[in-house]
Amino acid sequence: MQRLDAPRPTRTPAEHAAAVLALGGSLPAEVIPADVAALGRILSADVTSLVDLPPWDNSAMDGYALRHADLTGVQGADAHEPAMGGTGTLPVVDVVPAGDPRDLTLVPGVAVRIMTGAPVPSGADTVVQVERTDAGRDAVTVLEPVPAGANIRRRGEDVAAGATVLRAGEVLTAARLGLAAATGHATLPVRRRPRVLVVSTGSELVAPGSLAPGEPLPHGAIFESNSVQLAALARAAGAEVAVRTVPDDVAALRALLTDPHLAADVVVTSGGVSVGEFDVVRDALAEHLELVHVRMQPGRPQAVGTLPSGAVVVGLPGNPVSSYVSFEVFVRPLLRRLAGATTLTRRRVRATLTAPLTSPAGKEQYVRVALTWPDGLPEATPVGGRGSHLLGALAASDGLAVVPADVTDLAAGSMVDVLDLREDEA
Ligand SMILES: Nc1nc2c(c(=O)[nH]1)N[C@H]1C(S)=C(S)[C@@H](COP(=O)(O)OP(=O)(O)OC[C@H]3O[C@@H](n4cnc5c(N)ncnc54)[C@H](O)[C@@H]3O)O[C@H]1N2
Ligand code: MOO
Numbered sequence: 001m002q003r004l005d006a007p008r009p010t011r012t013p014a015e016h017a018a019a020v021l022a023l024g025g026s027l028p029a030e031v032i033p034a035d036v037a038a039l040g041r042i043l044s045a046d047v048t049s050l051v052d053l054p055p056w057d058n059s060a061m062d063g064y065a066l067r068h069a070d071l072t073g074v075q076g077a078d079a080h081e082p083a084m085g086g087t088g089t090l091p092v093v094d095v096v097p098a099g100d101p102r103d104l105t106l107v108p109g110v111a112v113r114i115m116t117g118a119p120v121p122s123g124a125d126t127v128v129q130v131e132r133t134d135a136g137r138d139a140v141t142v143l144e145p146v147p148a149g150a151n152i153r154r155r156g157e158d159v160a161a162g163a164t165v166l167r168a169g170e171v172l173t174a175a176r177l178g179l180a181a182a183t184g185h186a187t188l189p190v191r192r193r194p195r196v197l198v199v200s201t202g203s204e205l206v207a208p209g210s211l212a213p214g215e216p217l218p219h220g221a222i223f224e225s226n227s228v229q230l231a232a233l234a235r236a237a238g239a240e241v242a243v244r245t246v247p248d249d250v251a252a253l254r255a256l257l258t259d260p261h262l263a264a265d266v267v268v269t270s271g272g273v274s275v276g277e278f279d280v281v282r283d284a285l286a287e288h289l290e291l292v293h294v295r296m297q298p299g300r301p302q303a304v305g306t307l308p309s310g311a312v313v314v315g316l317p318g319n320p321v322s323s324y325v326s327f328e329v330f331v332r333p334l335l336r337r338l339a340g341a342t343t344l345t346r347r348r349v350r351a352t353l354t355a356p357l358t359s360p361a362g363k364e365q366y367v368r369v370a371l372t373w374p375d376g377l378p379e380a381t382p383v384g385g386r387g388s389h390l391l392g393a394l395a396a397s398d399g400l401a402v403v404p405a406d407v408t409d410l411a412a413g414s415m416v417d418v419l420d421l422r423e424d425e426a
Contacts, residue, residue, distance in 0.1 A: 008291050008292050008293045008301075009290075009292050009293070010292065010293045010294070010295055011292050011293075011294050011295070012294070012295055012296075012364070012405070013294055013295070013296045013299075013329055013330075013364050016292060016294045016302055016304070016329075016330060017329060017330050017333060019290075019304060020304050020312070020314055020330045020331070020333070020334050021333055021334055021337055021344075023304065023306060023312045023334070024265075024266075024312055024334045024337045024338045025337075025338070026044075026191060026337070026338065026340045027191045027192040027193075027194060027265065027338050027339065027340065028191070028192055029044035029045070029189050029190065029191055029192070029340075030044075030189070030190060030191075030192050031187045031188070031189050031190075032187060032188060032190055033186065033187055034177060034180045034181060034185045034186055034187055034188045035177075036177070038172050038177060038188055038190065039172060039173070039174065039177065040171060040172060040238055041171075041172045041188075041190040041191075041193075041238070041339075042169065042170070042171055042172070042190055042191050042238070042336075042339045042340045042341045043166055043167065043168050043169065043170050043172065043188065043189065043190055043340075044168055044189045044190055044191045044340055045168050045189045046164050046166065046167050046168055047164070047165055047166040047167075047180060047183075047185060047188065047189075048162055048163060048164050048165065048183075049159045049160065049161055049162060049163050049165050049183035049184070050161065050183055050184030050185065051161055051183060051184050052155050052156035052159070052160055052161045053156065053158040053159040053182055053183060054153050054154070054155055054156070054157065054158065055155065056119045056120075056155050057119065057120040057152055057153065057154055057155050058098075058117055058118060058119050058120060058152070058153050059096075059114045059115065059116055059117065059118050059120055059127045059151060059152065059153070060116065060127065060151045060152065060153050061116055061127055061129040061130075061151045062114070062115050062116050062129065062130050063113075063114060063127050063128050063129040063130045063131075063132070063133065063151065064090075064092070064111040064112065064113060064114065064127065064128050064130070064133060064140050064142070065096070065106065065111065065112050065114040065120050065121060065124035065126070065127050066090055066106070066110070066111040066112075066124055066125075066126055066127075066128065066142075067106065067108060067109075067123065067124060067125055067126070068086070068125055068126040068147075068148035068149070069148075070088065070090055070108060070109055070110075070111075071085070071086050071087055071088040071090075071142055071145070072085075072088050073085050073086075073087055073088055085145060086142070086145025086146065086147075087141075087142045087143060087144070087145055088141070088142055089139055089140065089141040089142075090109065090110055090111040090139065090140055090142075091109075091110050091111070091138065091139050092110070092111050092112065092113055092136065092137060092138055092139055092140050093107075093110045093111070093112060094112040094113070095112065095113040095114075096112055096113070096114045096115065096118040096119065096121065097115050097118055098115050098116065098117035098118045099117075099118070100118055100119060103119075103122075104119075104121035104122070105121055105122045105123050106121040106122070106123035106124040107123070108123075111140050112124070113137070113140075114127060120152050124152075125148060125149055125152070126146060126147075126148055126149060126150050126151070126152070127146075127150060127151035127152055128142050128146050128150070128151070129146075129151060132144040132145075132146060159179075159183060165179055165180070165183055166179065166180065167342075168340070168342075169340055169341055169342030169343075170342065171341065171343075172188065172190070190340075191338070191339050191340035192339075193238055193239055193240045193339065194234075194238065194239040194240070194265045194266055194335045194338040194339055195239065195240050195241075195242070195263060195264050195265050195266070196231075196234040196239040196240070196241050196242070196264060196265070196266045196267075196268060196335065197241075197242050197243075197244065197262070197263075197264035197266070197267045197268070197311075198226075198227050198230045198231045198234065198241060198242070198243045198244070198268050198269075198270075199227075199243075199244050199245075199246055199253070199256070199257070199267060199268070199269045199270070199281075200224055200226050200227040200230075200243075200244075200245045200246070200269075200270050200271060201245075201246050201247070201248060201253065201269060201270070201271045201272040201280050201281055201318070202224070202247070202248060202271045202272070202318060203247045203248040203278070204220055204221050204222055205221070205222065205223075205224035205245060205247075206218070206221045206222065206223055206224060207223070207224050207245065208223045208224070208225075224245055225320055225391065226270040226271070226318065226320055226323050227243045227244075227245055227270070228243070229320065229323070229324060230268055230270060230316075230323060230324075230327055231243050233324070233327045233328070233331070233332070234268065234327075234331070234335065237331075237332045237335040237336060238335060238336070238339050238341075239266070239335050239339075242263075242264070244256065246280075248272070248278045248280045249280065250280050250283045250284045251284075253280050253281065253284040253285075254284040254285070257269075257284065257285060257307055257313065258285075258288070258307060258308050259308075259309060260308045260309050261309060262307060262308075262309035262311055264309070264311045265311055265312070265338055266311060266312050266313075266314065266331070266334060266335065266338070267307060267311050267312070267313040267314070268313075268314050268316060268327065268331055269281045269303075269313065269314070269315045269316065270316050270317070270318050270323040271317070271318025271323075272315075272318065273291065273301045273302065273303045273315040273316070273317055273318075274301045274317065274318075275301075281303065281315045282303065282315075285303075285305065285307075285313065285315070288305040288306065288307055288308075288313065289303045289304065289305040289313065289315060290303065290304055290305055291303050291315075292304075295362055295363050295364060295405055296325075296329070296363055296364045296365070296366065297359075297360055297363045297364075297365045297366070297386070297388075298317070298319060298321050298322035298325050298326075298366065298386075298388035299316075299317060299322045299325050299326040299329065299366070299388075300317065300322075300363075301317050302314075302315065302316065302317070302326060302330070303315030304330075312334065314330060314331050314334065316330075316331070317388075319388035319389055320388070320389065320391050320394070321368070321387075321388040321389065321390060321391065321393075321394050322388040324394060325366045325400060328346065328366075328400065328419060328421070329366070332344075332345070332346070333345055345419075346419045346420055346421065346423070347419075347420045347423065348402075348417045348418060348419060348420065349371060349378045349380075349399065349417075349418045349420045350378070350415055350416070350417055350418075351369075351371060351378035351379055351380040351399075351401070351415070351416055351418050352377065352378070352379050352380070352413060352414070352415060352416075353379075353380055353381075353382075353401070353410055353411075353412055353413065353414050353415075353416050354379050354380065354381045354382075354412060355381060355382055355412050356409070356410060356411050356412050357382060357401075357403060357409070357410040357416075358408060358409055358410075359403040359407055359408055359409070359410070360408070361405075361406075361408050362405055362406075363405055364402060364403065364404060364405045365386075365402075365403040366400040366401070366402060366403075366419075367382055367386070367400065367401040367402075367403060367416075368382065368383045368384060368390075368393050368394055368396075368397035368399075368400065369381055369382050369383060369397055369398075369399045369400070369401045369416075369418060370383050370396065370397055370398060370399070371398050371399045371418060371420065371422070378418070380399060380401050380416055380418050382401070383396045383397045384396065384397075397421075398420075398421050398422050399418040399419060399420055399421055399422075400418065400419040400421065401416040401417070401418045402416070402417045402418070402419065403416065
């Protein structure tokens, strides 16, 4: 067990992220309906097509299906002009709507009216869109030529039956759900969502709404905000979330978190991991936690461990911006790993800084920035100050510029890597 007064090991953010990730495997797979509720879920296995796509040759246009060779030409007004190839008049013998179950064959020398998506009769090799004809019902005159083979979408040209269309670890996006449905899938194999318990500690915390109308916030108290913020981050990372707020009571916290039947894959605590006299997470979970200092700002004090239930516990610092940034850097990758995702981290945007920055030596700094694309190229504008209590600046930002530990000054116009916080995958 790590002594509470022992100097804490220090790590880089990458080292701590790796230590947290190492505690999480993949959650079990489950089969779910391939409907809109599957949006954002992560595939646990490859998915193959049950059909050729398109399943048969079909028309790309409303028009006439025919044999191109039957269009021998329309004679111009002047009898001396040659007939125009690819034009001509043919009798119309049938009409084929989309979904027509008949397996039709076109005899030579005739045309059928055909609708977009309808199966092309065998023997027909070309569809002429109606606008290029006289739109005749019993006979059609093709007025403008189209190339042989035009406007037919060939069986299997998109996807062949049996081909792998989606891969394990991919997030189900709108387009991937569309492809799954088009290739015949009513259900899909995904990883179970991680279950996250968010625990906020601190006796100074007052839940918004818990005061009587007109009652002032007691002196020394603040509204509790980390739990909703962390729960929202966990939800956006694909987790099912429960929230508990616990006062600075070591026994109560220990009883909650050391329950061997705790129904959570990951416990995220906020607050109480520093060196103060009432740092309850540290005290309640001492034998289960590794307490470290991470060379980053914000987010220096961190804790990680495994609880008796098997849940991974990640102890984040209580300052609201610190816990937010720490979640992004340490917890989000863990949740994505548990959910089986191939991509664990946010996209990074390489952006031009619009204002100079200073950064503490030896610490990787995560700077709140607003991302804009004024000339089509990304720019990052620092928002607010550096304090890890400045929630207004956090809410006004949509990116975190990552300033490497060995960089202390960045001039306006420098390039920075920015974690793009705008995209939510789940
Ligand atoms: N002597 C030292 N003091 C501190 C150090 C240090 O190295 N030596 N580190 C500082 C840093 S950096 C951070 S970050 C904090 C982390 O402290 P804790 O994780 O123990 O967090 P708390 O003390 O419980 O709270 C810090 C701050 O955040 C507010 N808070 C906490 N929980 C919530 C919540 N759920 N909603 C809203 N606000 C919350 C709390 O009121 C405090 O103001 O320690 C520094 N101190
Ligand atoms: O490192 Mo603390 O997390 O800055 O405020």
